[in-house]
Each structure stands twice: as C-alpha cells, then as structure tokens.
Amino acid sequence: MHWTEYLNPLLQGAWVTVQLTFYSTILGAVLAFAAGLGKTSPNMVLRTISIVYIEVFRGTSLLVQLFWLYFALPLLGQAIGVDLRLPPVLAGVLALSLNIGAYGAEVVRGAIQSVTKDQYEAAKALNFTQRQTLWSVSLPQAIPEMMPPFGNLAVQNLKDTALVSLISLSDLAFRAEQLRNFTQDSTTIYTMVLLMYFGMALVLTAAMKALERYVGRWRAAKA
Template sequence: MNWIDYLGPMMDGAWVTVKLTLYSTILGAIFSFMFGLGKLSRHWYFKVPSVAYIEVFRGTSLLVQMFWLFYALPLVGQLMGVDTRIPPVIAGILALSANIGAYGAEVVRGAIQAVSKKQYEAATALNFTPKQTLWRIALPQAIPEMMPVFGNLAIQNLKDTALVSLITISDLAFVSERLRNLTQESAVVYTLALFMYFGMALVLAGMLKMLSQYVGTWRRAAGGK
C-alpha cells in the first residue's frame, strides 16, 4: 500500500479523536467549575464531595478509571441487579472529562483564591450578594488567569484520548495500530499519526488562543474598562 492509502482510514480515526477531545474538554470544563467552586463552598455538603472527587481522580490513573467504567462498573451492576453497562464512547468521554475536571477544579479554586481580598471587601462594602461578587468581581479577574493552564490541560486531554483505543474505540491510535498490524509499516503509519496529533494540537492551541483573547475582552467589559 502507498502511504496515501492510509490517509482515508486515519482521517476517520482522527475525526473520532477530535469529537472525543471536544466533548470531554467541554464536560471537563463544567466539572472544573462545579467542583472547584464546590471546594470553596462553606457548606460541607458541597465541599466534601468536591474534595473527594478531586482527590480520587487526581490520585488514580486515567487508564484505570477508564477500565473501571467500562469493565468493572457492569460487574458491580450485576451484583446489584442493575444494568450499568456503558457504551465505550460514553465511558471514554466520562473518564477523560472526570480526569481533566479534577485538575481543572484546582485551577479554578486557585485562581479565585488569588483574587485580592480587597476586591471582596469592596464588594461587601457595596452590599453585593455572594452571587454578584462571584460573577462581577471574582470570575472576571480569575478566568483570564485560568486560561493558560486550561489550554495546557486541553492539549494534554487531546493526547490522552489515545487511551480510548484500549476500550475498542476506533480513534486515531486504534486505527493506526490496526493499520500497522495489517501492513507492518510501522514507520509510515506512526509517522503519519505523529503529524496528525501534532496538527490537531496546533489547531486546538490556536482556538484556545482566540478564546483567551475573547475572555480578555469580556474581562475589560465586565470591569467597565
């Protein structure tokens, strides 16, 4: 086979990788804010589950988390008499999202805590509610500080999607391995895969840069500058 013949199936696999990255990054961002803010809560019923989630998913392997959702959870369901089987795509997205969300939650927490105490004191003096303080004082200042780290997490998430090939999802890594087994052209197949992952990372980095610029504009608008 000519190397051009590999591009069709590998592009199909790359498209699966793109969708996995998109869905898991968006859901992971939601988890980041949900549990990051939960960890800052004064209420134990928000704080305790948030701390537990962050510590468990940061302290265990992403691969093991994925295997647990796909292989172990159905067995637990059988013992309870409940069907808890998850399609491989859903298991992959959930594992990736939960993992990136745990790291992102610490980014959210740290950025919000880094806002000057004087800002919160000013909000109190202006009789702002906690919700107004969060949306008008804390987040407009904290989110731009989060963006570089979130960008790194998103790119890491793109690379981590290769692990879903181990639960039978036909992403770029899975297709590349199948082509290698069929053709024994390891150098050609993996070189193409390398450049494809690099290209996707460049595009993702560019999109995140534009998002960061938009967030900076939102911050200036929220601050009245």
C-alpha cells in the same frame, strides 16, 4: 501499501479523536467549575464532595479510571441488578471528562483565591450577596487567569484520548494499530499519526489562544 492508502482510515480515526476531545473538554470544564467552586464553598457538604472528587481523580491513573468505567462498572451493576454497561464512546468521554475536570478544578480554585481580599471587602461593603460577589467580582477577574492552564489541559486531554483505543474505540490510535498489524509498516503509519496529533494540537492551541483573547476583551469590557 502506499502511504496515501493509510490516509482515509487514519482520518476516520482522527475524526473520532476530535469528537472525543471536544465533548470531554466541554464536560470537563463544567466539572472543573463545579468542583473548583465547590472546594471554595463555605458549605461543608459541597466542599467535602468536591475535595473527594478532585483527590480521587487526580490521585489515580486515567487508564484505570477508563477500565473501571468500561469493565468494572457493568459487573457492579450486575451485582445489584442494574444494567450499568456504557458504550465505548460514553465510557471514554466520561473518563476523560472526570480526569480533566479534577485537574481543572484546582485551576479554578487557585484563580478564584488569587482575587485580592480588598475586592471581597469592597463587595461586602456594597452589600453584595455571595452570588453577586461570585458573578460580579470573582469570576470576571479569575476567568482570564484560568485560560492559559485550561489551554494546556485541553492539549493534554487530546493526547490522552489515545488511551480509549484500549477499549476498542476506533480513534486515531486504534486505527493506526489496526493498520500496523495488517501491513507491518510501523514507520510510515506512526509518522503519519505523529503528524496528525501534532496538527490537531496546533489547531487546538490556536483555538484556545483565540478564546483567551476573547476572554481578555470581555474582562476589559466588564472593568
């Protein structure tokens, strides 16, 4: 087969990879903010839940998390009489989101705690509530600090999507393996896959850089 014949199925798989990356990065960012803010909360319950979530998902393999959601969770549901089967796409997005969210939570926590004590003391002197301090003092200064690490996490998340091929989700890695098994043309297929992942990573990096510049202008406007 000529390399052009590989292109269509690989592009179909790449589109699945793009969707997985987009949805899991967005959901992961939401989880990161929730857990990062929870870890800095004075509320002991919220802080404990956040710490447990972060440590469990940072301390275990993404592959095991994916397999647990897809294979083990339905068995647990069977044991308690509840249908907990997840479609492959949902299991993939959830595993990726929970994983990137745990790592992102530490980025959020670190950025918030990097705001100087003087800023918090000034907010206290102005009788700001905790919510006002968070939205008017902490986040405007912390969010720009989060952007470069979040960009790295987003690219890592893109690369991690290859693991979902192991639960038969037709992403780029799965399509490549199907083609390789059919044609035995490993060199051409995996060279194309390598270039596709590299191209997607470049686009994602450029998008995150643009978002970083936008956030920088937003911070300047808030100052």
